[in-house]
Amino acid sequence: MTSLDLDPSEILERYNVKMEKAMTPDDAAAELYPKDDLIRPIAESIYEGEEDDTVEGLKKAIKAGKDPIALIDDALMVGMGVVTKLYDEGIIFLPNVMMSADAMLDGIDFCKSQAKEPPVSKGKIVCHVAEGDVHDIGKSIVSALLRANGFDVVDLGRDVPVDEVIEAVKKEKPMMVTGTALMTTTMYAFKAVNDRLLEAGIKVPFQCGGGAVNQDFVSTYELGVYGEEAADAPKMAEAILAGADLGKLKEQFHQH
Known part of the structure; x- marks a missing residue:
C-alpha cells in the first residue's frame, strides 16, 4: 500500500484533528462544567463573565436549599476553576479571566449577604x-x-x-x-x-x-x-x- 492509496479524510477522522479544530472555547468549557443542575448555570455564568446571571443562579440554588457560604466553594470557585484551567491551556485570554473574576466577586458578595452568619476571615x-x-x-x-x-x-x-x-x-x-x-x-x-x-x-x-x-x-x-x-x-x-x-x-x- 502506497501513500497514494490513503484516504486523507480517514486519517483526519482517526486522529480527531477535525474535532480539535472545530472545538471552540465554549465547547472546551462545556466539558468541564459540573453536572449538578443548580451548580452548572452558576459555573457557566462565571465563565461567561455575566454578573447578573451569576447572582440569579445563586438565588435559585439558595432557594432550593443550598447554603450560601458553601456555594462560594461549590459553585463560584468551581466556575473560576474552569476559567483558570482554560487560561492555563491558552484557550482563553486575560480579558476573559478578568470578566470572570468580576462575576465571581459579585457572587461572593451576594453569598455573604445571604448568610445568616458572615464567614470568618482566614487572615x-x-x-x-x-x-x-x-x-x-x-x-x-x-x-x-x-x-x-x-x-x-x-x-x-x-x-x-x-x-x-x-x-x-x-x-x-x-x-x-x-x-x-x-x-x-x-x-x-x-x-x-x-x-x-x-x-x-x-x-x-x-x-x-x-x-x-x-x-x-x-x-x-x-x-x-x-x-x-x-x-x-x-x-x-x-x-x-x-x-x-x-x-x-x-x-x-x-x-x-
Missing part, C-alpha cells in the same frame, strides 16, 4: 503592584482568588510606592504580602520592600510574581517567595495557616 493579606508599574491584571486576579478562598485583601492598587507598602504592612499586620511586576525596570522595588520590612523587624512572607520576576531573582532576598501562577497565592496563604514558616514556604513553592 489578612496586603496586595500591590510594584512602584512604577501600572499593569494590574495579575494583581487583580491574585486578589480575586484570595478573596474567593476566604481571605481579607487590602488592595493597594498599582504603581504603589515602597513607603506606602511598608506603612500598610505596619498598620494591617497581614499574614502575607503579595507583589506583582510586569516591567523589568520595576522589579527592584521588591528588593526595597524586602529590605525595609527587615529593617522594621517585620518578617512576613512576601510572595512575588509577574512576568518581570523569576525564581532566581526572588530567591536573592530573605522574605521573597516566588509565585509562578496567580493560584499560588491562596495556596501559600493556606500553607501559612497550616503552620508553614518562611523556610518551608520557600521550599514548598520553589520552581525548579
Whole structure:
C-alpha cells in the first residue's frame, strides 16, 4: 500500500484533528462544567463573565436549599476553576479571566449577604503592584482568588510606592504580602520592600510574581517567595495557616 492509496479524510477522522479544530472555547468549557443542575448555570455564568446571571443562579440554588457560604466553594470557585484551567491551556485570554473574576466577586458578595452568619476571615493579606508599574491584571486576579478562598485583601492598587507598602504592612499586620511586576525596570522595588520590612523587624512572607520576576531573582532576598501562577497565592496563604514558616514556604513553592 502506497501513500497514494490513503484516504486523507480517514486519517483526519482517526486522529480527531477535525474535532480539535472545530472545538471552540465554549465547547472546551462545556466539558468541564459540573453536572449538578443548580451548580452548572452558576459555573457557566462565571465563565461567561455575566454578573447578573451569576447572582440569579445563586438565588435559585439558595432557594432550593443550598447554603450560601458553601456555594462560594461549590459553585463560584468551581466556575473560576474552569476559567483558570482554560487560561492555563491558552484557550482563553486575560480579558476573559478578568470578566470572570468580576462575576465571581459579585457572587461572593451576594453569598455573604445571604448568610445568616458572615464567614470568618482566614487572615489578612496586603496586595500591590510594584512602584512604577501600572499593569494590574495579575494583581487583580491574585486578589480575586484570595478573596474567593476566604481571605481579607487590602488592595493597594498599582504603581504603589515602597513607603506606602511598608506603612500598610505596619498598620494591617497581614499574614502575607503579595507583589506583582510586569516591567523589568520595576522589579527592584521588591528588593526595597524586602529590605525595609527587615529593617522594621517585620518578617512576613512576601510572595512575588509577574512576568518581570523569576525564581532566581526572588530567591536573592530573605522574605521573597516566588509565585509562578496567580493560584499560588491562596495556596501559600493556606500553607501559612497550616503552620508553614518562611523556610518551608520557600521550599514548598520553589520552581525548579
